[in-house]
Amino acid sequence: xxxxxxxxxxxxxxxxxxxxxxxxxxxxxxxxxxxxxxxxxxxxxxxxxxxxxxxxxxxxxxxxxxxxxxxxxxxxxxxxxxxxxxxxxxxxxxxxxxxxxxxxxxxxxxxxxxxxxxxxxxxxxxxxxxxxxxxxxxxxxxxxxxxxxxxxxxxxxxxxxxxxxxxxxxxxxxxxxxxxxxxxxxxxxxxxxxxxxxxxxxxxxxxxxxxxxxxxxxxxxxxxxxxxxxxxxxxxxxxxxxxxxxxxxxxxxxxxxxxxxxxxxxxxxxxxxxxxxxxxxxxxxxxxxxxxxxxxxxxxxxxxxxxxxxxxxxxxxxxxxxxxxxxxxxxxxxxxxxxxxxxxxxxxxxxxxxxxxxxxxxxxxxxxxxxxxxxxxxxxxxxxxxxxxxxxxxxxxxxxxxxxxxxxxxxxxxxxxxxxxxxxxxxxxxxxxxxxxxxxxxxxxxxxxxxxxxxxxxxxxxxxxxxxxxxxxxxxxxxxxxxxxxxxxxxxxxxxxxxxxxxxxxxxxxxxxxxxxxxxxxxxxxxxxxxxxxxxxxxxxxxxxxxxxxxxxxxxxxxxxxxxxxxxxxxxxxxxxxxxx
Numbered sequence: 001x002x003x004x005x006x007x008x009x010x011x012x013x014x015x016x017x018x019x020x021x022x023x024x025x026x027x028x029x030x031x032x033x034x035x036x037x038x039x040x041x042x043x044x045x046x047x048x049x050x051x052x053x054x055x056x057x058x059x060x061x062x063x064x065x066x067x068x069x070x071x072x073x074x075x076x077x078x079x080x081x082x083x084x085x086x087x088x089x090x091x092x093x094x095x096x097x098x099x100x101x102x103x104x105x106x107x108x109x110x111x112x113x114x115x116x117x118x119x120x121x122x123x124x125x126x127x128x129x130x131x132x133x134x135x136x137x138x139x140x141x142x143x144x145x146x147x148x149x150x151x152x153x154x155x156x157x158x159x160x161x162x163x164x165x166x167x168x169x170x171x172x173x174x175x176x177x178x179x180x181x182x183x184x185x186x187x188x189x190x191x192x193x194x195x196x197x198x199x200x201x202x203x204x205x206x207x208x209x210x211x212x213x214x215x216x217x218x219x220x221x222x223x224x225x226x227x228x229x230x231x232x233x234x235x236x237x238x239x240x241x242x243x244x245x246x247x248x249x250x251x252x253x254x255x256x257x258x259x260x261x262x263x264x265x266x267x268x269x270x271x272x273x274x275x276x277x278x279x280x281x282x283x284x285x286x287x288x289x290x291x292x293x294x295x296x297x298x299x300x301x302x303x304x305x306x307x308x309x310x311x312x313x314x315x316x317x318x319x320x321x322x323x324x325x326x327x328x329x330x331x332x333x334x335x336x337x338x339x340x341x342x343x344x345x346x347x348x349x350x351x352x353x354x355x356x357x358x359x360x361x362x363x364x365x366x367x368x369x370x371x372x373x374x375x376x377x378x379x380x381x382x383x384x385x386x387x388x389x390x391x392x393x394x395x396x397x398x399x400x401x402x403x404x405x406x407x408x409x410x411x412x413x414x415x416x417x418x419x420x421x422x423x424x425x426x427x428x429x430x431x432x433x434x435x436x437x438x439x440x441x442x443x444x445x446x447x448x449x450x451x452x453x454x455x456x457x458x459x460x461x462x463x464x465x466x467x468x469x470x471x472x473x474x475x476x477x478x479x480x481x482x483x484x485x486x487x488x489x490x491x492x493x494x495x496x497x498x499x500x501x502x503x504x505x506x507x508x509x510x511x512x513x514x515x516x517x518x519x520x521x522x523x524x525x526x527x528x529x530x531x532x533x534x535x536x537x538x539x540x541x542x543x544x545x546x547x548x549x550x551x552x553x554x555x556x557x558x559x560x561x562x563x564x565x566x567x568x569x570x571x572x573x574x575x576x577x578x579x580x581x
Contacts, residue, residue, distance in 0.1 A: 002232050005206050007181065009226035010192035013201030014244040015158055015178035016237065019230075021215045022161040027139065029102040037095045044090060044101040047141040052081050054137065055167070062170040072303050073130075073166045073190055079306075079344065080134045086112060102142050109135035129190065133165035153177060158221055160213050164191040174198060179221050181228055183210045203228055254532040258289040262535050264517065268543035272535055273329070273525035275503055279317060282324045284528045289535065292329040294451065294525020295390075295503040296321060298374070299337050307345055308370060314377035322385025329386045331451065331501075331525075333430070334374055334403075336360045336392040346370075355465070360393030365402055375410045382422035389425060390451055395433045400446055430503075432456035437485040440492035450493055451525070454504030458482055476559035477506045483515060483554050483562070490520045501525055510537050511566050517541055518550030 034040045059074035080086060086108060093104040109131055116128035150159070151171045159172075159180040169191045172180075177200065185191060185204030195202035201223030213219070213230055220229040220240045224247075229236060262272045273294030274285030285293060301309050301317055322330050337343055338359020346367075351357040364371035378389055391403050404427060414421050428449035431437050437457065440450065454477060459465060461481060464474035476482065486502075493500045501523030506512045508526030513534060516524065524534060549569055553562045 002236060003209075003212065003230040005181075005209055005228040005230065007203040007206035007226045007228065008185070008187060008192075009223055010185070010187050010189075010204045011195035011198075011200060011202035012224040013179065013199075013221075014223070014240065014247050015201045015221045016240060016244065017156045017158045017178045017219070019160050019213055019215055019217050019219045020153065020157040021213055022159060022164075027143070029100065029106050029139075031103050032100045033098050034094075034100055037098050040094050040099075040101045041091050043142065044094065044105065044138075047101070047138050048081055048087065050141050051134065051138045052078060055081070055134075058167055058170055072300070073194075074170075075303075075305065076127075076130060077134050077166070080131060081138075086131075086135075102139060105135060105139055105142070129163065129165065133167055136165075137167070150177070158219050160210060160219070162210075163189075166190040166194060169194040169198070172198070172200070174200065179203075179223060181206055181210065181219075181221060183207060254536065257532045257535045257539075258287075260289070260535065260539075262291065262538055264538055264541050264543040266542045266544055268517075270517065270521065270538065271329075271501075271523040272531050272538075273331070273501070273503075273523055274528045274531065275525050276321075276528075279320055281528065282321055285531075286324070288528040288531045290328075290528060290531055292331070292523065292525075293321065293325060294329075294331050294501050294507075294523055296330065296332040297336065298333060299335055302335065302337065302343055305345075308373070311373045311377045311380075314374060315380050318378055318381035318387070319384045322381055322387055325385055327386050329388055331388045331390050331428070331503075332378060333390045333392050334361065334378075335364055335370065338363055355459075361391050361399055361403060362393060362395075365399060368406065371403075372406060372410055375407050376414065379407075379411050379414050379421050379425075380419055382425050383420040387422060387425055388428060388449065390428045390430060390449075392430045392453070393432055393456075394429045394443070395435050397439070397442060397446060400429055400443065404446070431489050432460065434461050434485070437461075437489055440489040441495070444492045444496040444498050447498065449499045449501065450489055451501045451503045451523075452486060452489060454482070454486075454502055454506035457485065457504070458506075461485065477509060477512055478515065478553075478562040478566070479559040480554055480556055480562065483519070483550070486516070486521075487519050487550075487554065494520065499523065508534055510534070511563060513537050514541050514546045514566055514570065515550050515553055515562075517543055518546030518548070520547075 055074050055077050059071050062074060063071035090104045090108045093099065093108060094101055112131045113128045116131065150168055151173045153173050153176045156176055156178055158178055161180065162183045163185055164180055164182055179201035180195070181203045182191065183206055189204060192202055192204055201221055203221055203223050203226050206228060217231050220232050220236065222240070232240070262270050271291050272289070273292035274281070274288070274290035275295040275297070276282060276285060276293055277297040277300045282293070301314060318332060338354055338357065348358065358366060378387065381387060389407065391400065394400050407427065411421055426448035428447045428451060429443065430453045431440065431450050432453040434457070436443060458475055458477060462474045462476065462479070464471040490500045499522040502516060502521060503525040506516070507524040508530030510533060513524065517538060526534060553565055556562050556565060
């Protein structure tokens with residue numbers, strides 16, 4: 001009889017294949033004394049060195065396959081092996097207590113894992129998996145045990161596991177592995193993020209019932225819905241084979257929208273742009289019909305390394321993106337670090353609430369040496385394309401004025417030195433902080449454009465950490481309070497003849513798009529994979545009708561009421577399965 005399991009849809013897609021169950025060996029070393037602690041320390045240090053070499057090989061292979069951003073996960077793993085809090089503590093325990101290296105490593109790493117697992121921040125909790133992955137690798141090397149190499153799988157299969165480490169996911173043989181399902185995990189876990197990069201279906205967080213699955217049984221995964229069917233009937237197999245064919249056909253149909261302009265059904269033109277984080281993303285954006293880069297997250301140039309990138313390194317990256325886009329607009333956001341993104345080499349003080357602390361533009365203004373280097377690199381690159389510079393996390397007008405002053409200082413010096421700099425560079429800011437949204441009429445006189453970062457604007461307006469599962473119900477993009485802020489920002493910009501974009505998740509939300517179109521948004525910036533469904537959706541909408549519809553939605557009382565209203569209005573639109581995004 002078919003067993004149906006429900007998990008979290010981590011990476012969309014449909015797959016049908018036999019299960020390969022990865023059994024996780026639970027090895028708990030028994031405390032045992034050693035006669036020569038220094039020999040044990042040497043053995044531990046040797047294993048750490050071997051682990052570093054292995055991780056470096058995986059990092060290089062991942063960078064070649066997925067790009068530097070995804071490979072940065074393994075830079076983090078290498079940093080764990082250099083962390084004195086972990087490595088020196090293990091060494092000290094071996095020496096002081098005269099115990100075996102395996103036992104000392106297990107005890108110390110478990111302390112780290114348990115402490116990280118209890119943190120409120122989901123991104124920090126995910127680091128427990130990194131420590132588990134790295135310490136497990138060293139433990140296997142100490143024991144002389146070979147870890148499983150998933151690159152050796154050759155037959156079509158779906159992997160079933162308690163969890164997949166970043167190392168496991170990076171080494172998947174994609175000719176054979178059609179998808180994977182894990183007992184634990186979330187949409188933000190490393191394995192989920194890498195699955196989306198690899199474009200393979202993934203379901204995570206299925207729970208303990210995953211232990212009832214056995215290798216060789218046929219499974220169906222509908223990763224767009226988070227559904228796993230184990231040992232399906234012939235009727236179910238036939239149904240999902242038909243669904244998979246429709247899914248593949250749907251992906252192919254969307255390609256017709258690649259080179260079309262983004263026009264509503266009544267001829268209103270808007271711009272669909274892509275959010276990128278690494279250089280490799282530019283080609284994916286172009287392949288999906290991006291008309292611009294609406295957000296280049298430059299912090300990824302700073303992450304996964306042991307020192308700040310030089311001016312020339314940054315210049316080369318910005319120049320590459322601008323030239324690749326061949327004159328299309330490229331909005332580059334200045335360094336947005338802090339909160340959930342840390343740079344160990346900056347040695348920033350620990351804050352009790354980093355999301356409301358010294359981050360993004362606040363940090364850049366505090367560290368002009370870091371900020372001015374980036375501004376020079378951006379200005380030098382401006383000669384090679386259509387650059388727009390954007391400042392993040394602006395709360396008060398004084399911050400914006402100081403950032404603009406530094407930018408003008410650097411431009412003046414570069415021009416005086418004879419360096420080519422574009423004559424006109426649009427300068428904008430992100431609207432993420434409610435104070436900036438409310439005072440948009442003031443800010444609109446100071447900038448050339450706004451880009452609304454809805455991810456942060458929603459969490460700050462609703463006073464709800466979007467990474468905290470207990471308050472995740474308050475992450476409501478269509479709440480009337482959010483829509484009213486967005487309307488005020490767009491209206492304020494329009495009065496000054498300025499344009500407005502959205503670069504948060506809301507821009508690619510097929511339910512939110514009609515409202516944003518009706519409110520008068522100029523630019524929608526999203527992940528590359530969301531562009532074609534968004535263009536198709538906009539082509540079916542009347543801008544004039546949704547101007548009225550958006551005003552009606554603003555008068556409703558809740559997020560749920562707005563969602564129901566939009567769905568009701570969309571009933572006349574031809575139905576498409578948009579689950580591939």
